[in-house]
Amino acid sequence: MKLKYILLIIFTGSLLSSFAQKYITKTGTIEIYSETPLFIIEGVNKKVASILNTETGEVVSSTLIRSFKFEEALVEEHFNENYLEPHKFPKSIFKGKITDYKKIDFSKDGKYDIMIEGKLTIHGVTNYIKEKGSLVIKNGEISAKSDFPVSLKAYGVKVEPAYKKAIKDDILLKIHFDYKPYNK
Amino acid sequence: MTMKKGLKIFLIIAVLGLVTGLSTVYYVFNKPHRNVEDETPSYTMDATALYSEYSNDEEASNLKFADKVIQVNGEIAELSIDGYQVSVVLNDEMEGVSCALDSVTIDNHKSVIDALKLGDKITLKGKCDGFDMIMGVVFTRCFIIE
Numbered sequence A: 001m002k003l004k005y006i007l008l009i010i011f012t013g014s015l016l017s018s019f020a021q022k023y024i025t026k027t028g029t030i031e032i033y034s035e036t037p038l039f040i041i042e043g044v045n046k047k048v049a050s051i052l053n054t055e056t057g058e059v060v061s062s063t064l065i066r067s068f069k070f071e072e073a074l075v076e077e078h079f080n081e082n083y084l085e086p087h088k089f090p091k092s093i094f095k096g097k098i099t100d101y102k103k104i105d106f107s108k109d110g111k112y113d114i115m116i117e118g119k120l121t122i123h124g125v126t127n128y129i130k131e132k133g134s135l136v137i138k139n140g141e142i143s144a145k146s147d148f149p150v151s152l153k154a155y156g157v158k159v160e161p162a163y164k165k166a167i168k169d170d171i172l173l174k175i176h177f178d179y180k181p182y183n184k
Numbered sequence B: 001m002t003m004k005k006g007l008k009i010f011l012i013i014a015v016l017g018l019v020t021g022l023s024t025v026y027y028v029f030n031k032p033h034r035n036v037e038d039e040t041p042s043y044t045m046d047a048t049a050l051y052s053e054y055s056n057d058e059e060a061s062n063l064k065f066a067d068k069v070i071q072v073n074g075e076i077a078e079l080s081i082d083g084y085q086v087s088v089v090l091n092d093e094m095e096g097v098s099c100a101l102d103s104v105t106i107d108n109h110k111s112v113i114d115a116l117k118l119g120d121k122i123t124l125k126g127k128c129d130g131f132d133m134i135m136g137v138v139f140t141r142c143f144i145i146e
Helices: A002-017 A073-084 B002-029 B047-056 B058-065 B103-108 B110-115
Strands: A022-036 A039-053 A058-064 A068-070 A091-098 A110-122 A125-138 A141-151 A170-182 B043-046 B069-082 B085-090 B097-101 B121-132 B136-144
Touching: A022 A058, A022 B069, A022 B085, A039 A073, A039 A170, A039 B085, A039 B097, A039 B121, A039 B136, A058 B121, A068 A073, A091 A125, A110 A141, B043 B047, B047 B058, B047 B069, B047 B097, B047 B136, B058 B121, B069 B097, B085 B121, B097 B103, B097 B121, B103 B110, B103 B136
Parallel strands: B043 B069, B097 B136
Antiparallel strands: A022 A039, A022 A170, A039 A058, A039 A068, A058 A091, A091 A110, A110 A125, A125 A141, A141 A170, B069 B085, B069 B121, B085 B097, B121 B136
8 A cells, every 4th residue: 555655656756757847949049240330240040059947947058150150251251260260169058047937937828037147158268147038938839038248358259450440349149049848 | 645655554554453452352242152052072971970970079070070061861850940940950859960951942942841851861961060969960051962
């Protein structure tokens, strides 16, 4: 009789943990935007992966620098060869969490303003960041967005003196992930 | 007379110089993107083989494959079609080759792309961007070969 209860507890326990939800995307996008009177730089990377654990609020995302595409081939070349140097630092990674994840009910549709904090690694340099974002939950899928600036200097990206006026130190990143449930 | 001739030559040279200068600037700023579609692939291989090389030694594989045009074949393990974003994952959802198709191929092969389904054998050619812990080997600017 006791055994039966124990088995029942184990069974329900494992049942519950199988609901421990993870969400994933492999087609997230990051847009880069910089505007000065001299020059507008616009780039996009559509190969960004991210996993969101809704039980702990943890977020991991990663992308390859070489996946960034620019309208002008020349800008793309410079971005790679002179600035981000993917031959030395091929990827960029974010590890952190949604700090106020507890207020979110992931089981039903809704919209939330969120705070994200964690470690962002670009160009081999890791910085702690804390930024605002938004979440939209609809039909069991989660759409997450966040726009924030990153300083080139803070990530050790050097701008040649000749381009100092054409490229701002603060580059705007627009991040958009459409997460789908990941059951594995 | 000679004076006039000298001026004429000077003017011709000046105009020629200006034209070459301007066209160089124009060319540099409007330099075309690398033509992945017409480039002969550096390697032609199976998605599984490429993945296992990368998972064995990422750094060495990056030196060998990154930024190169590679033709890869495999079975479609995951498909995500969303307007201009078509992504095909070969062989395994996590341990495979994840390919983002080029917008040109998306325009030209709309019906082919719409007909793609899981398990289909496909050959793609694209630029290898490297290795990601979630996506596996990542390709961009991919074209459908067959």
